[in-house]
Amino acid sequence: MSLTPLLNSLPKAELHLHIEGTLSPALMWELADKHQVRLPYNSEAEIAAAYQFDNLQSFLDLYYQGADVLRDEDDFYRLMWEYLRACHEQNIVHTEVMFDPQTHTERGIGFDIFMPGFLRAAQEARQEWGISCYLICSFLRHLSEQAAFETLEAAAPWYPDITAFGLDSSELGHPPEKFARVFKRVKELGFAIVAHAGEEGPPEYIWQAVELLNVDRIDHGVRCQEDPRLLALIRERQLPLTVCPLSNLKLCVIDDLAKHNILSLLDEGLLVTVNSDDPTYFGGFLNDNFSALEHALGMNEQQLQQLIVNSFKASFLPEADKQYWTEKVINAGQGC
Ligand SMILES: Nc1ncnc2[nH]cnc12
Numbered sequence: 200m201s202l203t204p205l206l207n208s209l210p211k212a213e214l215h216l217h218i219e220g221t222l223s224p225a226l227m228w229e230l231a232d233k234h235q236v237r238l239p240y241n242s243e244a245e246i247a248a249a250y251q252f253d254n255l256q257s258f259l260d261l262y263y264q265g266a267d268v269l270r271d272e273d274d275f276y277r278l279m280w281e282y283l284r285a286c287h288e289q290n291i292v293h294t295e296v297m298f299d300p301q302t303h304t305e306r307g308i309g310f311d312i313f314m315p316g317f318l319r320a321a322q323e324a325r326q327e328w329g330i331s332c333y334l335i336c337s338f339l340r341h342l343s344e345q346a347a348f349e350t351l352e353a354a355a356p357w358y359p360d361i362t363a364f365g366l367d368s369s370e371l372g373h374p375p376e377k378f379a380r381v382f383k384r385v386k387e388l389g390f391a392i393v394a395h396a397g398e399e400g401p402p403e404y405i406w407q408a409v410e411l412l413n414v415d416r417i418d419h420g421v422r423c424q425e426d427p428r429l430l431a432l433i434r435e436r437q438l439p440l441t442v443c444p445l446s447n448l449k450l451c452v453i454d455d456l457a458k459h460n461i462l463s464l465l466d467e468g469l470l471v472t473v474n475s476d477d478p479t480y481f482g483g484f485l486n487d488n489f490s491a492l493e494h495a496l497g498m499n500e501q502q503l504q505q506l507i508v509n510s511f512k513a514s515f516l517p518e519a520d521k522q523y524w525t526e527k528v529i530n531a532g533q534g535c
């Protein structure tokens with residue numbers, strides 16, 4: 200029997216989502232027209248057809264180019280609002296959304312433009328649908344340590360609206376150690392920390408994220424299985440991994456979803472979660488990622504439920520909220 204009815208009925212959290220990676224071809228086309236931005240495409244369909252990637256960098260090149268159509272506060276509001284509407288449709292009740300300030304500040308678009316847009320959409324989604332949305336401010340690792348420090352400083356007026364700081368963009372050649380001093384400061388300021396590690400990069404980068412950045416969660420981390428000592432440490436500390444199956448397939452981290460190690464990591468007792476990363480670029484939102492696991496790996500009902508319980512456990516929600524949602528998931532599962 201299909202897991203789709205159960206999947207749709209369960210409340211879920213999403214913990215690894217780049218808001219710039221939710222820009223749909225339709226919105227990109229509309230905003231390009233609004234701001235008279237020249238795109239290297241002749242239609243929405245051509246935009247969608249261009250989304251074929253060989254690796255992370257080939258994706259990032261298109262992703263940063265696409266973000267150029269985001270210019271004013273209303274554009275950032277629309278972007279966030281459309282994602283939160285998709286959350287509502289999938290029964291995502293809590294989401295922790297990454298944004299890349301440097302993608303915008305480098306184009307002269309400051310925190311005073313994008314933050315009010317994000318926050319207005321988040322507030323309306325809370326009122327309309329009861330969705331909670333936390334923000335994770337991510338540093339681009341292909342830029343310098345100095346640029347990350349400047350971004351941390353520029354974010355200061357918005358600290359009350361930020362839950363965590365993260366690290367993303369081109370992994371290879373930019374190990375976590377490059378940002379050890381920045382994240383030391385982030386920790387002193389009292390924020391949670393996440394970092395992309397072990398997506399394309401080796402287990403050594405995951406070690407550095409854990410030992411030098413003191414991460415609370417690892418984004419991706421799928422290559423931890425190559426190092427048994429690292430795997431044991433992640434299991435012992437129950438350090439969450441925010442895994443993104445369709446992203447891994449689309450960026451050629453794996454060549455076949457049937458070879459994905461997510462269920463094997465789950466069965467080994469790791470706190471793994473399912474996420475969509477950049478859904479409009481990778482061909483699926485959160486529920487599509489779960490469905491893909493059902494079809495490619497034969498994920499069963501118990502594994503589905505555990506992955507969803509993990510999404511709340513691994514979140515930055517207060518303990519009482521984690522408990523509340525975990526009970527909801529378990530009780531809803533029993534009713535099906
Ligand atoms: N999958 C990914 N890895 C690293 N940086 C990203 N930025 C957006 N998506 C990303």
Ligand SMILES: [Zn+2]
Nearest residue numbers: 217367418476
């Ligand atoms: Zn990511």
